[in-house]
Amino acid sequence: MSxxxxxxxxxxxxxxLHRLLADRGPDWIRxxxxxxxxxxxxxxxxxxxxxxxxxxxxxxxxGGRFEPSNTLPEVSGGGDGVxxxxxxxxxEEIQATxxxxxxxxxxxxxxxxxxxxxxxxxxxxxxxxxxxxxxGDLVTIRHTAGPGNxxxxxxxxxxxxDGAAGSIVESYEGPxxxxxxxxxxxxxxxxxxxxxxxYYRIQREGPGSFHIGRVQARVGPGGKLYTAGITLGAALxxxxxxxxxxxxxxxxxxxxxFLTDGVRHVDxxxxxxxxxxxxxxxxxxxxILSDRSTAVFVGRVIVRPGAQATDADQSNPNLLLSDDATxxxxxxxEIYADDVRCTHGATVGQLDADALFYLRSxxxxxxxxxxxxxxxxxxxILDRIExxxxxTQLEFEVAGKLPVTSGTEG
Amino acid sequence: xxxxxxxxxSIDGTEILKGIDLDVKAGEVHAIMGPNGSxxxxxxxxxxxxxxxxxxAGSVTYQGKDLLELPPEQRAREGIFLAFQYPVEIPGxxxxxxxxxxxxxxxxxxxxxELDAMxxxxxxxxxxxxxxxxxxxxxxxxxAGFSGGExxxxxxxxMAVLSPKLAVLDETDSGLDIDALRTVAKxxxxxxxxxxxxxxxxxxxxxxxxxxxxxxxVLADGRVVRSGGRELALELEKEGYSWVETQAAGPAKTRG
Ligand SMILES: Nc1ncnc2c1ncn2[C@@H]1O[C@H](COP(=O)(O)OP(=O)(O)OP(=O)(O)O)[C@@H](O)[C@H]1O
Ligand SMILES: [Mg+2]
Numbered sequence: 001m002s003x004x005x006x007x008x009x010x011x012x013x014x015x016x017l018h019r020l021l022a023d024r025g026p027d028w029i030r031x032x033x034x035x036x037x038x039x040x041x042x043x044x045x046x047x048x049x050x051x052x053x054x055x056x057x058x059x060x061x062x063g064g065r066f067e068p069s070n071t072l073p074e075v076s077g078g079g080d081g082v083x084x085x086x087x088x089x090x091x092e093e094i095q096a097t098x099x100x101x102x103x104x105x106x107x108x109x110x111x112x113x114x115x116x117x118x119x120x121x122x123x124x125x126x127x128x129x130x131x132x133x134x135x136g137d138l139v140t141i142r143h144t145a146g147p148g149n150x151x152x153x154x155x156x157x158x159x160x161x162d163g164a165a166g167s168i169v170e171s172y173e174g175p176x177x178x179x180x181x182x183x184x185x186x187x188x189x190x191x192x193x194x195x196x197x198x199y200y201r202i203q204r205e206g207p208g209s210f211h212i213g214r215v216q217a218r219v220g221p222g223g224k225l226y227t228a229g230i231t232l233g234a235a236l237x238x239x240x241x242x243x244x245x246x247x248x249x250x251x252x253x254x255x256x257x258f259l260t261d262g263v264r265h266v267d268x269x270x271x272x273x274x275x276x277x278x279x280x281x282x283x284x285x286x287x288i289l290s291d292r293s294t295a296v297f298v299g300r301v302i303v304r305p306g307a308q309a310t311d312a313d314q315s316n317p318n319l320l321l322s323d324d325a326t327x328x329x330x331x332x333x334e335i336y337a338d339d340v341r342c343t344h345g346a347t348v349g350q351l352d353a354d355a356l357f358y359l360r361s362x363x364x365x366x367x368x369x370x371x372x373x374x375x376x377x378x379x380x381i382l383d384r385i386e387x388x389x390x391x392t393q394l395e396f397e398v399a400g401k402l403p404v405t406s407g408t409e410g
Numbered sequence: 411x412x413x414x415x416x417x418x419x420s421i422d423g424t425e426i427l428k429g430i431d432l433d434v435k436a437g438e439v440h441a442i443m444g445p446n447g448s449x450x451x452x453x454x455x456x457x458x459x460x461x462x463x464x465x466x467a468g469s470v471t472y473q474g475k476d477l478l479e480l481p482p483e484q485r486a487r488e489g490i491f492l493a494f495q496y497p498v499e500i501p502g503x504x505x506x507x508x509x510x511x512x513x514x515x516x517x518x519x520x521x522x523x524e525l526d527a528m529x530x531x532x533x534x535x536x537x538x539x540x541x542x543x544x545x546x547x548x549x550x551x552x553x554a555g556f557s558g559g560e561x562x563x564x565x566x567x568x569m570a571v572l573s574p575k576l577a578v579l580d581e582t583d584s585g586l587d588i589d590a591l592r593t594v595a596k597x598x599x600x601x602x603x604x605x606x607x608x609x610x611x612x613x614x615x616x617x618x619x620x621x622x623x624x625x626x627x628v629l630a631d632g633r634v635v636r637s638g639g640r641e642l643a644l645e646l647e648k649e650g651y652s653w654v655e656t657q658a659a660g661p662a663k664t665r666g
Contacts, residue, residue: 358498361458362512363486376502
């Protein structure tokens with residue numbers, strides 16, 4: 001028996017929404033939806049008795065009534081030879097490749113929301129950096145959740161051919177302050193040999209929205225992937241971000257920054273798989289928590305048998321600006337090879353009293369001193385963003401979210 | 411300018427300062443010497459307003475104001491500057507940004523107009539020349555990854571930019587090479603005027619050859635056990651502090 005068969009009358013009937021789409025679009029997409037729907041029926045929505053969902057309660061999603069939204073993402077930028085846009089508008093040969101790759105990375109098992117996304121799949125945003133593509137204009141993909149209690153199922157596929165380089169910003173915005181939208185987003189990133197890709201994911205949805213995201217990437221031999229996951233909005237946010245280092249010499253750097261306030265909840269799950277020898281991964285996820293907000297970071301690193309000379313670092317420093325905020329942080333290392341260097345560390349701390357005093361002893365206001373320190377804490381992540389306009393914009397947004405009276409001593 | 415009377419301060423219930431008296435007049439340079447752990451930094455930090463120390467008795471008056479009433483930022487704006495023995499590293503906070511915020515906070519307090527980026531840069535360039543600080547350090551986070559000597563120079567550079575009325579230098583000479591020492595001394599001496607006062611905490615007579623003090627005090631076990639002229643520093647250099655142990659137990663013997 002499945003949990004989705006009989007939703008409470010006030011909840012969203014995802015099954016009915018799937019049926020509404022059943023005869024829309026070409027065969028392949030209908031088959032894709034049917035396959036995903038089967039997975040979703042088996043798994044159902046997760047509940048907090050499941051290990052992976054113990055810290056994140058999705059009751060507001062399970063019990064909410066969401067109406068499908070038809071807003072389309074805005075895609076721009078790219079440069080020579082780069083294909084960006086909606087999958088069904090791509091030239092046939094590109095479409096053929098994309099169809100084969102869609103769903104190949106973001107497996108649905110153990111990921112009910114990925115299955116849900118697939119079962120309601122409608123539009124796919126496609127970015128193709130052809131073989132050898134030089135880093136051209138920044139590609140931006142902007143998803144705006146529909147107004148009110150909208151249901152949004154953005155899906156993105158990024159394909160980087162051998163030797164391609166580029167930067168992509170994918171952002172999730174809307175609805176306004178009154179909106180209580182639900183977004184279940186999936187992005188797959190396939191990087192070939194010797195690629196050099198930078199992927200920035202920014203979630204700045206309205207304060208009443210629910211955001212469940214999935215990012216799954218693969219990096220081929222000698223490829224480099226940098227990702228930055230910046231979480232600024234939503235009442236509830238959960239993102240599962242995975243990278244498989246799939247060819248010797250592949251590397252990934254994953255940066256994360258999350259700001260929580262009020263009673264917001266942010267849950268970041270990373271999963272890095274070292275499938276072959278001689279790969280390097282580095283993760284730095286930083287959290288800034290205030291008020292009664294809560295955050296979760298679970299960083300999983302898997303080193304497959306034979307993946308010798310693996311080099312993996314992970315850190316999760318958290319700054320608690322209130323006694324009532326809580327953070328749950330846990331590394332999960334699964335190491336099946338012996339020649340491995342693997343480090344991890346998590347810290348939970350308050351503003352550094354010595355630093356606060358130092359700033360104040362120079363005449364700086366305690367509030368301003370606190371803000372400077374928090375900005376400095378976030379700066380380690382933001383300074384690594386290589387796109388000046390994006391960095392400036394994020395610095396501005398982060399500064400705007402910082403609590404005002406963080407620096408006052410007792 | 412600064413008058414410390416019977417100052418007692420403790421941390422976590424342990425009394426560190428056990429009744430300090432110190433009188434610093436405008437135009438004067440005072441040196442404070444004394445063995446490790448005698449309370450020199452504690453005194454400096456209490457003057458700057460560090461609230462981890464609890465002042466249990468006595469008073470500190472600065473330009474007629476009760477200094478202990480003021481929060482640290484207010485003291486700084488009133489013209490007090492502490493060069494830290496251990497300058498704090500602040501990753502992610504840009505040195506120039508920090509210094510500009512500090513200077514403008516003080517200027518605002520004094521009813522002066524805030525400096526814009528251009529004027530600030532001009533001031534910074536002028537002071538850089540005196541302190542011989544590598545301009546690159548300005549673009550880095552405050553003290554982060556600076557060498558020991560660079561941190562000390564940065565303290566003096568900040569002092570030069572903020573132009574305080576009372577500067578307290580806590581072992582700014584420690585760890586400096588001889589050229590850096592001269593540079594730091596030059597920076598300090600350029601602050602000397604009939605309206606300003608300087609208190610230098612040091613272990614070495616060497617610094618006092620460059621920054622000639624009017625008064626020298628010896629601190630031991632939280633008390634001033636001796637005060638004198640600059641010759642006292644020479645005497646200490648020769649004889650060390652072995653003599654203080656007998657004196658520290660007794661009442662403070664102050665002169666000058
Ligand atoms: N948090 C603390 N708890 C207990 N004792 C402390 C604490 N902080 C400082 N002290 C003690 O206070 C005393 C004075 O320290 P202070 O740093 O003022 O000495 P100092 O004269 O500056 O020494 P130095 O020449 O080594 O710099 C020392 O014995 C030190 O151990
Ligand atoms: Mg000291």
